[in-house]
Amino acid sequence: MPIYSEKVMEHFMNPRNVGEIPDADGVGEVGNPICGDMMTFYIKVKDNRLEDVKFKTFGCGAAIAVSSMVSEMAKGKTLDEGMMISNRDVADELGGLPKNKWHCSNLGAEALHKAIEDYRSKQAREA
Amino acid sequence: MPIYSEKVMEHFMNPRNVGEIPDADGVGEVGNPICGDMMTFYIKVKDNRLEDVKFKTFGCGAAIAVSSMVSEMAKGKTLDEGMMISNRDVADELGGLPKNKWHCSNLGAEALHKAIEDYRSKQAREA
Amino acid sequence: MAETARRVYADSAATTRLLPEVLEAMLPYLKDVFGNPSSLHDWGAQAQEAVEQARGQVAALIGGRPEEILFTSCGTESNNFAIKGLARAGQERGKHIVISAVEHFSVLHSARALEKMGFELSVVPVDRHGWVDPDSVARHLREDTILVSVMHANGEVGTIEPIKEIAQVVKGKSKAVFHTDAVATAGTIPVDVAELGVDALSLAANQFYGPKGAAALWLKRGVRIIPYLDGGVQEGGRRAGTENVPAIVGMGVAAEIARRELATRMKKLTPLRRRLIDGVLSRVEHSILTGHPENRLPGNASFCIKFIEGESMLMLLNSRGVAVSSGSACTSRALKASHVLSAMGIPAEVAQSSLLFSLGIDNTEADIDYILGVLPPIVDRLRQMSPLWAKFVKERR
Amino acid sequence: MAETARRVYADSAATTRLLPEVLEAMLPYLKDVFGNPSSLHDWGAQAQEAVEQARGQVAALIGGRPEEILFTSCGTESNNFAIKGLARAGQERGKHIVISAVEHFSVLHSARALEKMGFELSVVPVDRHGWVDPDSVARHLREDTILVSVMHANGEVGTIEPIKEIAQVVKGKSKAVFHTDAVATAGTIPVDVAELGVDALSLAANQFYGPKGAAALWLKRGVRIIPYLDGGVQEGGRRAGTENVPAIVGMGVAAEIARRELATRMKKLTPLRRRLIDGVLSRVEHSILTGHPENRLPGNASFCIKFIEGESMLMLLNSRGVAVSSGSACTSRALKASHVLSAMGIPAEVAQSSLLFSLGIDNTEADIDYILGVLPPIVDRLRQMSPLWAKFVKERR
């Protein structure tokens, strides 16, 4: 059994910010080629800050916990700060992840970054 | 553990006819090239019969039991009858022997036969 | 461990519990009767007698002779021993091996290891129920085929293979030795080596309420094998190493009980399984049964619950006291979705949603009803989180 | 079993009894905690935790790290795994293997099996005490030597080998991996992998009052090995097969007790052994001690009792309640006198008279005195039957 930390279990059992944002400012979708997990992140941006973050995840316990953690970490941060959340940060914040679940933590930050990039490229197009 | 029959155990624990016959009429000595066991049979002949049979044996439980059995089977038999005691007879009489001990039963009859042959060749020389 | 309304172990395919009467029979050999069966004194003789008795009991379970039973340490060892030992013993006659696509890794990876050493391997495909067609085996047989191995039943999807028919094909069309991995069936459904017509058969005690640490390879008299563990002359020189006497004794007793109780157990499990399958299929939309609809292990109910992933289902079921397994990539340490599901043509995405209930003799109707109560909300909850579900719902509208 | 004045088990080299506190620790895993460590639910997690705890305990016994311990089913498997797995992992660097002439069959026959597959084998001779000279090992090392295996101590004659010195030679003069079979020493005398300087080490629980069915290979971090049992990804992908959880737990607890009690046990056994050796040599004429006079396992007292054969001694001792073993040809199922005695230059005829007492923690002075009381009449009785003795007596006159 991948021995999950208490924090991982807590986020898995009670994930924060699950859902979609219908009028999201940015959407980031990533799939994991290794295990087939998928994550979609939705962001709402206000004054260059992540006012709201929501996600949907198809994946294992770690994937769900990571998504929840990322959403919590990102909320309220500036876009630049959001882009700086690394896979490592997420795993650390969760009290570590079993080695064979590292690819899941990579997914979470990546999906957030994609959502921010999506927002920025939309902005760029509009400008 | 080579599972020895009760009869084998009984002959091993209480071997019959152990010893030498100082003025033996025939002596038969055989060694087993496989396991290194050795047997010497001594016979005393009267009226063409095995009046007395004794043995000394260096060997395992089966070798000792076989020697004892052969000596008992041979005693009182004519020389021709003695020559007809086969390995198979001895093993059967003992209630069977574990497969890896068959070579021991071969030894017993062989030593007896040699002793009889020894007697006969002496007779032939004397005649 | 969470406090739950009920604790339901539904993972008998992973391992079964040890029966108390089996433990009882083992205890003397964990206490005073501790001798090494190879020793020539009374301590050894007692141990050896116990091993020989167990050999007879295990042989009786599968209709073999005692001297045809070789004890090993686990099903994996039995399969490694069989595949590698039989292939090596036959390599002068040829170097071609045939196995099915749904074999346990201990067969598949043994065969792959042989491939690296110069053997040739053909893998027979299965149909969408995981069923191996005897005709398909026939098409893979060659002049130089020396070994065929097809499992008796697959523990993951429950499908029972037509071993008897495959054996007829193998024997009729080739000179190959035929091995079957009966780890999932021996002690669970009737297994008779003569009726099956096989040359070698693997079985493991922990699959039928016996101990871990004891398994066996049945090898038909006269079939040649190269020993796998080299060393002393235990097991007639064919499997070296000090015998695990208590576990072997336990395997013997478990085999005897299994033989006696087989019909009763099957009669109990089959309706439970039906109740579970019907319940899941009717209460959980977009769930599909995997494996053969009828011809399956009595306790096996395996599904794909589309749009959600197996490990997360498994963990939420666990939090409700229910133990199951899954063939999803995330539940495997190797991070690959089940090769069994994939061989059955199930797309990777669907295989990710695999969920396996394997029932055992302790399960009750109340267990099934409990499962059927807790599963749907778990599925709902995970689907609410799933982007695949969202997409599906959107597209359906 | 005959009624005897005393029952003395003096065959600890064959196997030791299970300590009651070890059984106690195993029992939960033979009852309620029956899960498969690979399962992802609570049942599995509990089993896995137990295995990991045992891994730590076993590692501590030999000064290794937990992640360097690979559990196997017996000493024989550990040795097969080590010899074959290390040789195969190194075969691109060379194909030459060096072992000593007194290795256990599980090492010797594994090496012979490799020889048949194209490896080259050098067997280092021993002196008359069964001692492996490090210089002699040095002379056998070559450019292409990839594996050296010398046992830590020989259970049959008790001689402890200079492993540390051999390791220095191997490491100084070659790139070979160095394995030692510590089945006879781990848990019996101090074993520290760092101090010994080895790369791999085999140990078995039933040699130190742990259960049968659990053994281990310690493999230094970074040393590459080819798995032996192919299949699932248990033991980090290096040893497939469902773990024998109860036995592994027992091995862990036995290791912990052994570590704690090692000095006490040695202090108890050494004088008992001395009393037995002195007693036999003084009371039984034409008896010789085999193995090293001083540098030997604390409980080992091995002899040749000239002019009589081992099995018959063993059986008569057994009839008096004393359990021993022998290296005579007749006691081996293979019908060959001990290769160990023969490597020590002992003539076949003398090796036939081999008699091994191996004492354990239950033995007492009274046991020794009982042995010393029953042995001489048994020897006399058998010598009275022995033609070799008769010849010797005649020639001496």
Ligand SMILES: Cc1ncc(COP(=O)(O)O)c(C=O)c1O
């Ligand atoms: C030195 C040594 N190595 C290996 C073994 C083999 O161990 P097992 O019989 O547990 O397979 C033994 C057995 O006594 C031994 O003494």
Ligand SMILES: Cc1ncc(COP(=O)(O)O)c(C=O)c1O
């Ligand atoms: C069909 C089949 N074969 C082999 C094995 C391997 O058995 P073990 O884990 O005891 O080594 C299993 C394990 O579940 C199995 O289901």
